[in-house]
């Protein structure tokens with residue numbers, strides 16, 4: 183994508199009457215591999231390239247995109263965006279006012295050791311087949327599935343205000359899932375969780391997952407779950423593992439702090455939020471041990487970058503501080519409405535989509551409860567819940583129910599046996615208010631969530647959540663039935 187495309191698009195937009203314009207170009211390469219039950223199920227490689235032009239005319243947005251990289255297409259797209267902005271004025275509403283983020287110039291590159299696209303296909307497939315063979319040693323599995331994926335994107339952002347930013351982002355990840363089925367139900371186990379673990383970084387991150395080492399134990403758990411007792415129900419102490427905590431943060435904190443939802447600008451996919459602006463700086467969201475940050479600078483996070491898609495630099499901002507709700511995810515358009523500058527969380531799913539407020543890495547900070555084993559030893563009676571299986575949350579993000587793949591009862595500070603089909607429910611601030619311990623940095627993992635959906639038409643974002651296992655008191659635990 184040439185610099186001429188950017189120049190011509192900006193010139194045409196401003197010449198057409200825009201007060202502001204920005205252009206994003208993107209070339210994205212995606213690879214995905216999948217081995218199922220000992221055979222290669224899929225090997226896909228995809229390349230997508232194009233640009234999008236966003237303009238403000240009389241305080242209204244217009245946007246147009248094109249997959250063609252001819253400079254005359256750039257002009258046409260820019261003029262189309264201007265025409266759309268003029269047409270939007272008919273809709274009424276208050277005009278868009280952007281914050282005064284200064285335009286920056288610079289480059290950013292995801293740090294990595296081993297370029298995932300330079301690793302041979304043979305090596306990547308051998309890894310998946312090795313994992314499959316290891317799972318295959320366990321009797322009683324119905325299906326086994328190992329997956330790998332990588333993304334590299336070169337993108338350029340430039341604005342009429344003088345911003346010019348080039349970024350090269352690299353992501354990769356892998357994981358496996360096994361299923362065991364009997365006449366009554368199906369049980370599934372996933373490693374490392376969330377359909378695999380994905381990070382920004384190189385192939386060294388995939389090697390570090392040690393998938394082969396864990397394949398047998400995780401597979402045995404799926405088979406054992408079929409015979410395990412049902413999870414008991416009642417109010418009890420729960421310890422939630424770090425990957426389920428990642429989903430808990432995602433659904434009950436990450437989404438309700440998106441300021442466009444809060445302001446009613448975006449209500450798709452369980453939109454709107456209980457965290458209305460009158461709660462900012464006031465609401466006790468959780469107990470005093472709960473600290474949550476939105477950190478686009480965290481090494482390895484799927485929500486880690488140099489600048490967002492409005493040219494705002496990556497930042498680490500507090501969201502919940504000692505339990506109090508203190509911050510939103512914002513964009514240049516929404517931040518001034520709460521008297522702030524954008525903290526840089528406006529991102530588009532692709533070059534053909536307009537940026538929306540998306541999570542960066544919304545991280546639960548580690549606490550002082552030591553290791554998971556320390557926390558279990560400190561718990562007389564309770565249940566340890568691990569690996570997400572299902573979730574449901576109301577549209578204000580207040581009432582939720584989660585199911586996990588596996589649970590272990592805790593008696594007198596020890597694991598007292600596996601249980602199947604665990605679920606728990608809660609009301610967001612009450613649940614977080616019952617958090618009395620969070621494990622320390624050694625148990626903290628920055629998880630990747632590559633499938634966060636939002637908007638209409640839907641955009642898929644890659645976001646991150648760091649978390650350590652945490653303990654909650656008086657949680658309603660129930661019995662769900664899945665499969």
Ligand SMILES: [Zn+2]
Pocket residue numbers: 432437633634635
């Ligand atoms: Zn989501």
